[in-house]
Amino acid sequence: MLNEEKSTEAVSFDTEMSVEKAKDAKKTLKRLIKLLFNQKQKIIIVLFFAVVSLVFTMTAPLIFSKAINVIYEGIKNVSLSGVFNIKFDVIKELSLLLIAIYLLSSLSNFIQQHVMAAVAQTLVLNIRKDISEKLSRIPLKYYDTHKKGEILSKISNDLEKVSDTLQSGMMQFITAVLTIIGSVILMFSINWILTLIAFLTIILGVAATSIIGKKSIKYFTNRQESLGRFNGQIEEYFTGQMIIKTFNMEEEATKTVETSNSKLYSDEKKAQFITFAINPLIRLMNQIGYVLVAALGAIFVIQGRLSIGLIQAFFQYVDQASEPLTEAAYILNSLQAAIASLERVFEILDEEEETPDAANYKTISNPKGNISFEDVKFGYGKELILTGIDLEVKAGQKVAIVGPTGAGKTTLINLLMRFYELNGGKIKIDGIDITKLKRGHLRSLFGMVLQDSWLFDGSIKDNISYSREASTTSEAHQAAKLASADYFIRTLPHGYDTVINDENSSISQGQKQLLCIARAILANPCILILDEATSSVDTRTELEIQNAMDNLMRGRTSFIIAHRLSTIKNADKILVMDKGNIVEQGSHDELLAKNGLYSDIYNSQFARSITAKAL
Incomplete structure (x- = not known):
């Protein structure tokens, strides 16, 4: 994706998320329940075994009370000889019954926890799948206006919190509520006066929990937002360590992180x-x-x-009602935090998607590479950047795009690849409007090499073959030769099987760029886009690549974005852009003869080159 040039007025980067923004917890909870009901059979199993476990748990104190009464009666009715008349056979039966009840209750708990874990993990798995698919449908502007660290925090930290709460918390909450209800009912059956006293304290506890729970969601939301902001800064500073050290900004970076860390600490402390x-x-x-x-x-x-047995059973029911209430308070707050996290995840799922592909889309079976821009208008916001571009490029032409930074060079390519939607006008390839093509088919027509190289964690061969998975090893080798990369690859310890990644320090930036060029060569597209493709290599390597590119571009439509004008002298057409418009176009010699913007840029570079050689 190309996102180099956007005017500062057009795109504003949100460095902070507004903690005052209204949150709709009820809406999020409804969405969660709807997602859970996609697994309603498992939920029914969980609820069934929760009720079974509750019945066994509620029965145990009554059996205890009978055993205590049997022992009490045996002690009370002691014979004159001092012998206790305790019915040990009854005690034995009640003890065995209690053991059976506790075993069945534990088994029911195990089943419901096991099934609930499956429900939670399936839910999170489905959400991750939805997010993965969603991220491929979100327009490029979303990534331009959101920090990577914050996006990753939502996908990882927030979803993990939801998973943990569902897996361990929700079942405990359901069990706690059922236990409280069952205990109160049985307490009423024993004595209503004692129950009212106990129930009054329970009601006060529930009211306090409810009041605090409603207020707590703000703290949990603030905490998750602070965590996302902190992660975004850490990711940003990790990747920019060289720049930070170069400009002696370590102290400022540390202060910024400390400020975010203090805010996270404060929000975390309040939530906890x-x-x-x-x-x-x-x-x-x-x-x-x-x-x-x-x-x-x-x-x-x-x-x-x-009886003593019933009062003992009553105390057990009081315990069974009060302890789950405490658990329910913890879990309720945990659910509040999970809802806040889930709301942040849903923000991604609710993002505006790219315009859907046309229902009756077309395909270009034998692409030639004729391209036309017809009164193309575009802006990142309300203000237009491109105000009416008209351009005709014939198949096989090599078109160079030059101009000052911010002129709209990369924006033009973004629109051609349909990374952004037009505000007006049309772009056609071989006479077909690109909006009538499926995005996947459209982008398959292009091969691209960006200024910033991107490699994934894998072998060199896999990185080269990324553009065409069905390619053979010999084809990958041939592409590397055309890109002048074969020699240095073979000098590596494992050759084409050497495992690299985008941060691999054993591969120079220029060598990474050579691999990216080889990848584009292997794709064998009809249209090439080279965005400062040789800017990271030395002069000698640049000449080798330029020769390879000349061979590769022969017969293909090519767009070359370049700042070094010496690399585009032989272009068929040079477009000079300034402030979103094509102000000049023609060959190198034609543009020099006009003594316009191109001539000024070229002469300034030529003068700098002469000065550098003199020094």
Whole structure:
């Protein structure tokens, strides 16, 4: 993709995300539920085993109460000889029943956790697939206006938080809610007065959790935004270390990172404080209720209104209701954080996509390379950069595009490749409007070498063959020879099997560019685009590449963006651009004779060359 030249007025880079921006948590939650219901069969299984586990959990205290009553009655009815009349056979039966209940409850918990983990991972997998597909459909301007670090943070950090919360938190939350409901119902069946006392403290805890939970989402949103901003700066400074050190900007970079780190620390501290502040508050309310229930329960036992076994079961239900409430508070806040993260992920999925390909798209079966621009207008914003370009390029012509920085040279190529949509006019290839072609088919007509080389982590052969996967090893070798890369490749320890990546320091920038040129040669396109393709190589290598390019471009339509005018003297047509318009066009000699902008640029470069040689 070409994104070198955009006017500073046309594109504004968002260095900060507005934390005051309204967030719609309800809408995000609805979308999450809708996505979860795509796996409704698994969700039903999870809920079924959650209920089964709850039934076993709720039954256990009642069986305990029976066992305690049996023991109490045996002790109370002690014989005159001092022998306790405890029915140990009943105790044995109840103990075995309890063991069976706990085993079945654990098995149910295992099944529901296992299935819920599958649900969570499947959901995140599908979202990642959607994002992967979405990123290929988002216009180039999205990448121009968003930092890579922030995009990566949304895809990695935010999605991981969603995954962790769904996998461990959501099931616990459902179980906690069911446990609280079941415990309260059974507590009412034992004694309604004690239940009202306990229920009052539970309600107060729920109210406190709800109030704090509503306020907490802002802190979690701020934290995730600060994390994305911090990651963006770290990625930016890592990749620009050489420039930072060259201009002695280490101290300024450190201060900037420290500021972002302090903001992240502050937001993280607030979010964590909210999370952990709920627990002591709820526990305090629970303990107050526990004391009141214990005091009144003791009175009821003395009065004979309740048995010791039932009061013990009641206390267990109080515990079962209060502990899940504490868990629910933690998980609710975790869900708030996950919703904030998921909202950031949905921002990517909701981005405006490229204009869809035409329904009845056309193809060019035998492309020749005739290209025409008809009154082409374009702007990154409301203000137009290109105000009416008209251009005819015949098949096989070599067209050079020159002009000062910001003149619109790369923008012209971006439009030709349909990386951006026109504001007006048409671009045609072999008489067919490019909007009538599928983007994939359109771009298959081009071979491209950019000023900044890009290589992926893999062997040299794989990098060269990237443009045509079906190519053979001999074809890759031949392409490398034409690009003058074969010699240095064979001097490497493993030759064409040498593994490299875009940051590999053992390969020079010029050698990387040679590999990119070989990749373009192997593609064998009908149209070539060379954006300062030889700017990173030395003069001798440049001459070798220029000879190879001359052979390659023969019979193909070629566009060459160049600042060094000495490399384009033999172009069939030279376009001189300034402020978004083609102000001059013609051959090298014709343009020099006009004594216009091209002549000024050429003479200034020639003068600098003479001065350099004299020095």
